[in-house]
Amino acid sequence: MSDNKIKNMEDFAAVSGLSRPTVSKYFNDPNSVRSSTRDRIEAALQKYDFHPNIYAMNQNRKLTNNVGIVVPYLSDPVFAELARKVEENCILAGFRPTLFSAHGQPRLEVEILDGLRLLKPSGVLIAPLGRTPNRAVIEKFCADVPTVLFDSFLPDTGLGFAGSNNPQFAHLIVDYLCRTGEYPSFLEMRTPANPNANRRRQAYIAAMENLGFEPSIVKIDGEGWAFEEIGRSGGGKALLEKQFATNTILCSNDRLAIGFLTACYENQIRVGRGPDCDIRVAGMDDHPFSRFTCPPLTTVAQDFESVAKEAVSILVASIEGREISKPSTFFDGRLVMRESA
Amino acid sequence: MSDNKIKNMEDFAAVSGLSRPTVSKYFNDPNSVRSSTRDRIEAALQKYDFHPNIYAMNQNRKLTNNVGIVVPYLSDPVFAELARKVEENCILAGFRPTLFSAHGQPRLEVEILDGLRLLKPSGVLIAPLGRTPNRAVIEKFCADVPTVLFDSFLPDTGLGFAGSNNPQFAHLIVDYLCRTGEYPSFLEMRTPANPNANRRRQAYIAAMENLGFEPSIVKIDGEGWAFEEIGRSGGGKALLEKQFATNTILCSNDRLAIGFLTACYENQIRVGRGPDCDIRVAGMDDHPFSRFTCPPLTTVAQDFESVAKEAVSILVASIEGREISKPSTFFDGRLVMRESA
C-alpha cells in the first residue's frame, strides 16, 4: 500500500516495469496481454492501487462502460424491484449501471434522456412512462443510443423489449376467479398512468367474452402515481354507489387493490373467499406488500428476474454485434393464490 | 437546427463569433460574461444545439458537477422517498445527482464508495447501512471526499448530518399511547438492520421509566431487510407465546408493524382503539403504505423534506466554502394518529 505519488497510468506503467500502451491495453481487456504481463500488472495493482481516470478513458473510447437504467417511478416498489434486478444483471455483464427515475413526470423523463446522451452510454435500458408526448422523444433517443425497452412496450422502438405478457395475466386471473366463484368486475383508473393498464383491460374483456360473461368495468378518477389513494377513495365511492356488477373485483394492479382493500375495511366489507365474506378482491403484479395486506392479496406475479435478465441480454447481444434472435419477449405471470380471492 | 458538424467548443465558438475561452467561461458560469456576449452564445445555442463533452470538462475541472447519493436499501419505500427528495434538492442546487443503493449489502456499499471516488464528485450524501465493518471504510471515504451523512448518524464522521430525532419519535409515541390507554410493549428485531433501531429502543426505555412504567421489549429473530416478513412470523410467534406484557405494541418501525398487523389478522386478533378491539399497534416512520394498512397504522412521521433539504444545504455550504453553523440536525417527528392505536 505504498502509493507513492502514482498519479497516472504513466507512473503506474513505470513502477510495473511496462510501457503505458501495454498497461492501457490491459485495462481495456486483461486478456489482451500475455499472462506473464498480466501477472506483473496485477502484482503492481496490489502494491499501488491505481485506478485509471474514467473521464480520460471515456473521452476517447468509442464505447464507455456506462449503461443507463430509467424507470418511471422508483418509489413504486414494483419498479424498485425491477430496477434492482436490471441493475444486478448489468453489473454481472460488466457494465457500470446508473439508475434514474422519472418520478412520474414526463418532463423529467426527457431531461434524463438528454443527460444520458452526454454520458455516451454503451446502452440504455428504459421502462418508458408511456405518455404520448414522450413517444417521439424516446423514438429519437433510440435512434441515437442503443436502447432496450422493458416493462412497457412501444412498437417499433429500440433494439428489443422484455416485459410481462399482460394479456396472459388478465386471462389467468379471470379464469381463476370464474372457476372459483362469481365472475369479476374490473376496477381501473380512468386515465391510467401506465400503458400496461390498457392491455390488461382489453385482455379482461377478451377473457370474459371467451367465457361467455359480460365484461363490467368501473373507471375511477384520479391522476398521477398515488394509486393506493386513488384506489381507496375512488374504490370506496364506487362501493357506496354500488357500481360493481358483481362482488368479485379484479383491480388493474396491486397498488390499486391495496387502496381498494383499505376502502373495504373502511366500509366494513369483509374481503375473502370464505362463506362469511362479502367480496373477493384480486390484483396483478405481486407487489412486495401484497403478501401483507389484510387479507393477503391474490394476484398474478410478474417474473421480474426473467424480464431483467432478458432485457440485459438483448443489450449485451447488440453491443457485442450479435444478431438479436427474438427482439420482443413477453413473460407469463404466475398465479399467486392468497386469501383475498 | 442546422447542426453542421459542430463537433467541439472550438467549432461552436467560431459560429458564435467568439473565442473558445470565452465560450468556456460561459458554460462554467453564464454570468461571468457580458450580457451581450451571453445573448450571442444563447442565440447560437438555439441554432446549433451544442453540448460540451462532460468527460473533457470533468477531466480538468477541480470540481465536477456530480453528487453521489447513497442509500442502504432503495426497495424500502421509506428510503425511496428520502432519496427522491434528496435528489430533488440536489438538482435545485445545480448538481448532477447519481443515485446508488447498497441493497442492504455491506459489500455493495463499499463498492459504491469505491466507484464514487472515480467520479470525483463535488460531494456525496450517504445514508450509511450502519454495519460495523463498514464504519472505517466510510470514515476513510469522508476524509477524502466532502460527504454529508443523513438518516443514520455516525459520530465524528463527514461534514455534517441531517436526520430524524429518533429519541423524540419514541418519546412522542410512548407518551401518546400511555395517555390514551395501556402502556406499550416494544417489538423489534434482535439484530436490527438499521442503527436507528437502537436509539429508538433506548428512547422507549427512557420514556417508559420517565412515566413510571416498566419497559418490556420483545426481540424477534430474523436477518436482513425483509422486515415485513420478520414482523409477521416473529410477531405472530410472540403473540402465540404471549410474550407481550401488554396489549399495546409499539414496533420499532412501520415495516415491522405492517408485518405484525398481518400476524394479528392471521390470528384473528382485532387491532384498533375501539372497545371491541384486542390490541393496539403503532409504528414509527410513516411509511407510504401505512395509511393503507387495515386498520391504518398510527405512527410518527419522519420529516423527509427537512432532512433532505438540510443535508443538501450542508453540502452546498461546504462546497461554497462557507462555515457550517450547525453540523448535525435532528428533526422532530409528527404524531400521525390513525386507527390502529
Next chain:
DNA sequence: ATTAAAAATTAACACGCGTAAAATTTTATC
C-alpha cells in the same frame, strides 16, 4: 538453432476542454 508469429515498446498524435498570462478591445466614469 532458425524462423515466423505474437507481444511489447517507442514515439507521436488525438481527444475536448480548463486555465493562465499577456495583449487587445470594449465599457464605464468623470
Next chain:
DNA sequence: GATAAAATTTTACGCGTGTTAATTTTTAAT
C-alpha cells in the same frame, strides 16, 4: 474626450488516456 476598469482575445500548455505505425523483443513452432 481622457482615463481607468472590465471584458475579451490570443497564445499556449496541461489533463490522462486511446490509438496507431514502426520497431524491437519475446515466444512458439519447426
